[in-house]
Amino acid sequence: MKVFPAVDILGGSCVQLVQGKRESATTYGDPLTCARTWLSKGAEALHIVNLDGAFGSSAANAEQIRRVIDDTGVETQLGGGIRSLEDARSWLDTGIDRVILSTFAVNSPDCLVTLSEEFGSDRIMAGADARQGQIVVDGWERQAGDYLDWAELFISKGAGSLLYTNVNVEGLCKGIEAEPVRLLTSRVTAPVIVAGGITSIADVSTLKDCGAAGIVLGSGLYTGKITLEEALEAS
Secondary structure (H helix, E strand, O other), rough: OEEEEEEEEEEEEEEEEEEOOEEEEEEEOOHHHHHHHHHOOOOEEEEEHHHHHHOOOOOHHHHHHHHHHHHHOOOEEEEOOOOOOOHHHHHHOOOOOOOOHHHHHHHHOHHHHHOOOOHHHHHHHEEEEOOOOOOOOOOOOOOEHHHHHHHHHHHHHOOEEEEEEEEEOOOOOOOHHHHHHHHHHHHHHOOEEEEEEOOOHHHHHHHOOOOOOOOEEEEHHHHHOOHHHHHHHHH
């Protein structure tokens, strides 16, 4: 199971949010410095989120993101505010290994067809951000239907993998909810990366048992609730 430390960028700084709320941001410094720290501790891949993009400015933080890509040379996946074909193509051409499409994929599912045909499905990930079993989009403000139905549609349209974020527990550092992950991995055959609430070795082990292909570590990692070394060993 692959472990992706998160590098979430807001206003040019690496931050962590609670429940996706901008006003909850805790700042951890320069994004590249954070990325280098996780790589020095054994990470081989990074999960980058352009939070300014998620809040409406898709071109924001481009310089910081390119620095991380160019300097580290490791596997990277990027989400946050990618809401047009032009945005997605630009990031893929920049060198991001995989783009994560959430609101855009819900509003325009055929974008997955177009991009997977152009770049290959391995570089196209659909984001299934769910609260109480319902996909939420537009900064987690709008419900859009059952997450399992959307997951199947995303895969049928060409997404090569899924990022499942459980919004119920995201950023709270109180542990995961396993059952939604089990339901998802039993419904789709594509790799599922899981984010939200991962705070302990037990959480990591449970997600591995649930069939997750990877995990994203955010607040639990940055607050020291779990170390990267512990997560790598349990994965």
